[in-house]
Amino acid sequence: MSAPTLRSLARELGLSRTTLSDALRGSPRVKAETVARVRAAAKAAGYERNPLTGAVMSQLRRSRGQQFRGVLAVVEIIAEGHSPLAVRYNDALMDGISARANALGFKVERFVVGPQGLSLGRLDTILHTRGIQGLILLPAVGFPDLSALSWSRYTAVYADYFIDHPPLHCVCCDHYRSMIALLQELHARGYRRPGLFIEISLDERLQYRWEGAFLALQKYLPGITQVPALQVQGLSREAFTAWFRQYDPDVVLGHFPEVMDWMKACGAKLPKTHAFVCLNSLRTAGDCAAVDFQVPQLGSRACELVVGQLLHNEFGVPSQPSLTTMLGRLIEGPTLRPRVAAKKKKAAAQPVAV
Amino acid sequence: MSAPTLRSLARELGLSRTTLSDALRGSPRVKAETVARVRAAAKAAGYERNPLTGAVMSQLRRSRGQQFRGVLAVVEIIAEGHSPLAVRYNDALMDGISARANALGFKVERFVVGPQGLSLGRLDTILHTRGIQGLILLPAVGFPDLSALSWSRYTAVYADYFIDHPPLHCVCCDHYRSMIALLQELHARGYRRPGLFIEISLDERLQYRWEGAFLALQKYLPGITQVPALQVQGLSREAFTAWFRQYDPDVVLGHFPEVMDWMKACGAKLPKTHAFVCLNSLRTAGDCAAVDFQVPQLGSRACELVVGQLLHNEFGVPSQPSLTTMLGRLIEGPTLRPRVAAKKKKAAAQPVAV
DNA sequence: CGAACAAATTCGGACCGTCCGGGATTTTCG
DNA sequence: CGAAAATCCCGGACGGTCCGAATTTGTTCG
Known part of the structure; x- marks a missing residue:
């Protein structure tokens, strides 16, 4: 009686261990009301899920299916005619991103936002229906405002020095x-x-x-x-x-x-x-x-950051944004x-x- | 076929997963000849044991129900009398590190290196025997040289601007x-x-x-x-x-x-x-x-970085060190x-x- | 009103690596 | 020759996750 487990708690509640597990992690697969009920019961029973075990299990479970673990969106914000330099920079970033994403079992898709591309609302819809949760934002001219996206669904990195709307983690050269x-x-x-x-x-x-x-x-x-x-x-x-x-x-x-x-x-x-x-x-x-x-390495690092957060189920705007930089050569x-x-x-x- | 598991490898060899597991860990329960054969096959198939997974499973099996925590080492390098300011800074870092580590299923142990503490060789031995693989290095006076540690066993972050021996990822205020x-x-x-x-x-x-x-x-x-x-x-x-x-x-x-x-x-x-x-x-x-x-947040970020690498089974000195910074308030x-x-x-x- | 269909919600199965009790085989010894 | 001991290997269970399938609920249309 000393250590309530996922399974014993599930029996008590008349639910399956799967539902319990999903509910405790706040998966959208479980009804919000059930989530609340389960969490209350877990708290009452003094059940604590072991985060480390969870992370390890997640890896193990995932590693079997191999290959395709998901899609990352690379979002390019093009306000006006972008310079050839910006094109070269973004392409170099893409090289690094694609390579790293592939190695980690992710595929990459590029989306263009702006007057000649998608509206933010449209992008939001597309990402949602496609089930894409990881975003890498390529550098944009000026200080872009992406606060219109439903950030609670995504985890993202901006591949430039600074973004304030919303304040995201950034990756850039030092x-x-x-x-x-x-x-x-x-x-x-x-x-x-x-x-x-x-x-x-x-x-x-x-x-x-x-x-x-x-x-x-x-x-x-x-x-x-x-x-x-x-x-x-x-x-x-x-x-x-x-x-x-x-x-x-x-x-x-x-x-x-x-x-x-x-x-x-x-x-x-x-x-x-x-x-x-x-x-x-x-x-x-x-x-x-x-x-x-070393732009490709920057892209690679950005990719690692996003994937890391995806694997830890961390979505939304970070509480405190950070800037990751690498030295030029x-x-x-x-x-x-x-x-x-x-x-x-x-x-x-x-x-x-x- | 790119991700061999213990079980798939066992099938191939006509042995049970248990025997494989024991053999790879060098248990005396398995015949020496079998151990050699299994290890050779594992190497050939590219099977890699994730030590963290092993630790979790071990504790899981051994003390059923009890919360298992991984261990991170916080290493403090004290050359001479450290100022009260450094003490306060390190304590604030520790607060953030401990809190985040706890949330991620790890506990933290502090080691002091220097004339009044451990030698590097001694630290290396202790970490090895204790099976500790994640290190957070607190800021040291000057530019410390830690290249004497067996880095291929560890994954680490330095909580200051820069370290060159060896070149590690760093976390610091911007x-x-x-x-x-x-x-x-x-x-x-x-x-x-x-x-x-x-x-x-x-x-x-x-x-x-x-x-x-x-x-x-x-x-x-x-x-x-x-x-x-x-x-x-x-x-x-x-x-x-x-x-x-x-x-x-x-x-x-x-x-x-x-x-x-x-x-x-x-x-x-x-x-x-x-x-x-x-x-x-x-x-x-x-x-x-x-x-x-916002020193505690820095510690928290450093912790996340190390744990992320641990979970991904990434050890050794990074190919390209990065610097992660956060804004002061x-x-x-x-x-x-x-x-x-x-x-x-x-x-x-x-x-x-x- | 009910059938057909879609969406939301829950469930069951398979899985990871470890430890331990126990089974199968071989060796030792009375 | 038989029993005990030693050696070697296996199966089950553990806790939590993921994915596909099953079940329930809701919606549209004839």
Whole structure:
């Protein structure tokens, strides 16, 4: 009489153990009234389901059927003509998502929301009828509002820095730390006048993580000649040339590979006298050093997060959203001096983690 | 055919599932020759035993009905006398960890590593014999090296920004975004000369996230009078007073509540003429506005991460470490003007997310 | 009003890996 | 040769989950 079990409690209530199990977990298969009745009885009898055992059983039961465990929806919110860069970014994300989802036994379907695609209400209906519960939201322009979806049915991750409507878990590259690591690496290679050339709107979206890290490290790395960052609203050759001539940064960090030509026009030899590192490898054609965000890995991590929550039956908006980030990598290129091997162990061919 | 189970493998070998189970665990009940044969076949078929499942089943069978709990190790690395602040931080983490672990069916045990505690080798042995596989590492001074543990046996999370030996997943507060949000909130409340007063060693450990965010936002928030940040190596009343008199910041952000008295001595009235926000609520006694890192929630998240990996049978060092962060919150206090209710919906009593 | 059909709700079966009692076979020994 | 002992292996039960099937309830239409 000391330890009430699922089965004994079920007998007492005149229900099957299955119904009890489903009711206690709040499965929609059981009538709401029954759920309430069962829970009250369980509480009265002092029954506590063992969550660890439950999780393990769930896995065991699932592993038999193998293969197909469900469908994940990848939701793309397209407000207006999206740039080719965004397309490349999203495709890279998709690669990582699909690969990981497949390995975990999930299939992926892509939905497009926006003027040319589905309305939110329509998406909600489709997901509901298809029984899709896991969502991965691809980065959208601006700050999208998805609060119209019935969130209590879904578990989701936003593949960007931040979403407030609703506040979901996010997965994104760590631009701040990537910049820190990049500057430290450049410093180790002997560069002392790093210059940041950035379009304001790009960094604003990232809450100034590029420039924040740049400003802080410019101040604290030893022996640095501070070059003021050049912010522009649009790409302007004149502005760049004037800035480059005035401050003569020995390594330019920026998003636009076009400036390499402008630097050369000013007499710079890459990588002999000056260097250039593109802040986003997706913008390059492999002809310069660049920061690689490892986007597929981000997608993979996002996928793991969603699947993890699905398996734990956690739905709805999280009580406290979190941001999961991963460090970018420096891809070597002909526009940057390789690291001088101070110790023998550092292999130049290896990509250096930044 | 991709997921061999104990039973399917047994059928194939013409043995019973029981014998298989015993053989794989090396029970003396099974003939040595059979053990070898079974193990070889299991390896060939790609059968993998999930240790957590084993533990659950074992307890289930042994002590029927009794609640089985898995065990997580919380590892504290204490190099020298740890500050009372670190103690408070770790205790808050533990609260969150314990609560979440409990809900997930785990219990927590604390291990202390260091000169006054266990050696790494000893810890490794203890964890092995106790069969503990999930580790949560509490923040350590400096950059600890734990590579001596047999990592292939464990899955772990480090509850701080960064660990490189080995590179593990980390969970930490998002100091950068917390500062951004704090400055935006202060700006919305009408403050225009925020001043940052910070000890270098504190921010250096955070890769200058406080100051990086401060520098960037000082530059981009409209109508700001830039007050240069005051960095100190130790707390000095003279340096602070000189800085405060010279630049007259209308809100001081810093770690040390002591400066409130110094500000008052300079003629400041809190919160009438000036304000103070402590950058770490654990340093305050509730007598001033402060940033709350929501440490228990961080612990909770760390716990979820470890348990998730345990359930998925993922051990060893991750191929690509990630950092999971959560936003701090602004706790209102008598040293800060409340937000002026522009719209009626903003309740002053509610803590504003920063 | 009732039949046909759809949706909602509940149930039964199969399953996971472990432990223990016990069965089957072989070995030891009187 | 027979009995006891040793060795090796098997079946049942455990608690909880999942899925398909069965049963009940509700709805539409002739």
